[in-house]
Amino acid sequence: MELRQIRAFVVVADEASFTRAATRLNKVQSAVSASVRNLERQLGVELFERTTHHVHLTEAGRLFLPEARRTLAAAQEAQHVLEQLRGGLRGEVRLGLIQTPRHIVVQPALLIAEFRAQHPGVTVSVQAAGSVRHAEDLRRRRLDVAFVILPPEATAGLDLHVLASEKLQLLCRADHPLAERDQVELADLVDQPFIETPATWGNRLATDAAFARAGLTRKIAYEIGDAAGLASLVKHGLGIALGPMSFITEDEIRAVPLASDPPSLTLSLAVPAGHAVSAPAKALLETARELSEPTA
Known part of the structure; x- marks a missing residue:
């Protein structure tokens, strides 16, 4: 077995695709397929089930994968040790x-x-x-x-x-009807227009999960992938948001604590x-x- 064959197998397993694995390895697909085929021939087992549209690990492939990862990691660590001896x-x-x-x-x-x-x-x-x-x-x-x-x-x-860790709070304009409250419940917010971060952001995941646990639905008016931009929209009265204190970049914005088990970021x-x-x-x-x- 050669390290390049093991590496090709691991990347194909990670990507579940010979095409994506070839892109990641910066090689043509035929070379990646040949490396895996040669490895399977040497091991005497099939590592993947191949169909027209899908690539899945066989039972042998699932058993071999953690050992293959350890082999690559050990080889990489050995290389790093030698590089350190050579000067850093x-x-x-x-x-x-x-x-x-x-x-x-x-x-x-x-x-x-x-x-x-x-x-x-x-x-x-x-x-x-x-x-x-x-x-x-x-x-x-x-x-x-x-x-x-x-x-x-x-x-x-x-x-x-x-x-670092922070609690989510209601972020709203200083003149918003909820701004002077000591605390608010999520139920107080369901009729308010929300300014949200994208679905792949941690802030959005935490907010979605909090409303789902409470069995509540809110209205999302705007979605923006920038914390300062979110604060600016809140400042101009276009909606409210849930976020940590560190999102506040404007003096006109108030942070009001959530009453019941506020989620953390x-x-x-x-x-x-x-x-x-x-x-x-x-x-x-x-x-x-x-x-x-x-x-x-």
Whole structure:
């Protein structure tokens, strides 16, 4: 067996497609198919069930997959050890970025800058998207580390390193009828026009889940993929929102606590669970830990 054959098998398993695997590996599909066929021939088993439109792991493939992942991880770790002996950590770490609260210490740009200063031989490639997309890319091993804001029910398959947590509150104009309340119930908000973040954002997931648990439905008037833009729409009286205090960028906006078990937004750095973390990814997490520690 060769590492390139094992890598081709793992990527096809992750993508459930020879076409997508070839794109990810930057190879022609026939080369990927040949690598997997040669691996199957050497092992004496079929690893995939192939149909015209679908590719599924066989029982043998499901048993072999975790061992294949461990083999690739061990080979990568051995390479990183040798690279460190030759003069420092090398390689690449693929990092997923989201819009993060302004007040947290571990801002993405600061993290990347500090990490690059510590490990100039490591390339940091970044991808900006919503937390749901990052979670799926981590599970499929398309990313090594990602900033995510996800409710607990959306974190399966991930290990989380928590950076900050905030409670959701009602965000409304200072002259809104609810602005002077000490607290509000979700039921008080169902007739209000809502300004929302996209469905792949952690804030939206938490809000949707809170209303679903309460058996309530709200009216979404606007959807915007920018926290400052959301605050601006609230400021101009176009609707209300649920969000953390860190979303507030305007003096005209008030935050009113939710009365019953308000959901939290937890910002974390996530890595795939159940897989060896590469040396560059471990180093990035260590840099984040150092930045998050309070200074004397």
